[in-house]
Amino acid sequence: LAAPFLGKVIEICIVTxxxxxxxxxxxxxGIGPFRIHSFDNTNVIHQTYHGRPASFELTVAFGRQGNxxxxxxxxxxxxxxxxxxxxxxxxxxxxxxxxCGNVPVEERxxxxxxxxxxxxxxxxxxxxxxxxxxxxxxTEDATTTCFESYAFSDDWEDPEGSTxxxxxxxx
Numbered sequence: 074l075a076a077p078f079l080g081k082v083i084e085i086c087i088v089t090x091x092x093x094x095x096x097x098x099x100x101x102x103g104i105g106p107f108r109i110h111s112f113d114n115t116n117v118i119h120q121t122y123h124g125r126p127a128s129f130e131l132t133v134a135f136g137r138q139g140n141x142x143x144x145x146x147x148x149x150x151x152x153x154x155x156x157x158x159x160x161x162x163x164x165x166x167x168x169x170x171x172x173c174g175n176v177p178v179e180e181r182x183x184x185x186x187x188x189x190x191x192x193x194x195x196x197x198x199x200x201x202x203x204x205x206x207x208x209x210x211x212t213e214d215a216t217t218t219c220f221e222s223y224a225f226s227d228d229w230e231d232p233e234g235s236t237x238x239x240x241x242x243x244x
Contacts (some may be wrong), residue, residue, distance in 0.1 A: 078184050083169035086144040086191070088155045092132050095145050095164070105136035106242055110235045113149075117196040122152045127217050129153040132169070134238070141196050144170075154194045154209055154219065168209060168219035181222050185210045189215060193219070203229035 089095040096107050111128040114120065120127045129151030136143045146167065148156035157166050173181040182192065190210040198205040203226035212220040 075188065078173060079171040079220070081118040081172050082141065082169055083172050084142040084144050085133065085166060086146055086170070086221070087165065088146050088148070088167040089164045090147065090159060092134055092145050092147040093238070096134055096136070097141060097234075099136060099145070100239065104138045105238075106240060107136040107143075107145065107232065107238050108235055109134045109238055111149075111228040112196070112198060116232050117134040117198045119195065119197045121192070121195045122154070123193055127194075129154050129156075131155060143172075144161045166218065168221045170223060173222050175224075178208070178222075178224050181224075186220075190215075190220070197217075198232075200203050200232045201230040203227070205229065211232065 087095055092109070096105065099105055099107075110133045112133050114128050114175060115228045121131060122129065130149040131153060133146040134145040138173070146155050148159055155167060156236075158165075173184070185192070190212050192208045193211045194209040195220045196207055198207065205223055207221060207223040209219050212218065
């Protein structure tokens, strides 16, 4: 048994062709509300797909249930592992994200690489303040799902243009 390094599960992601329909289903189960964002080349830089520069656009929504974030991703355009998944398998759970014990991003990448898993999609999402570096690894053949890790800067603020659905959380 290899030594653990993944840390805590922090997110479960569903890829869908209709983010509103999927969010409505999750809301009916008490998950949400959801903060909806557009990911594109204006707010996600250093986009890669299988190790090469890429340009992709996604609608991404985040809702919380306890300590777990539920993410809903709808591919809009460009090359992405989410579009590949939708085309190959249809809608469903695409990946699970881990905090990797909050070690620096470079150490997370090195540990995945040491264990034989290369990044298949990466990017740097810019907020109103701060950024979030995300990386997906080629764990699908070995585990039947993709593993992600990401790191938000301490000064993170959601980017302009994000919306709440159906409305902001009650305080």
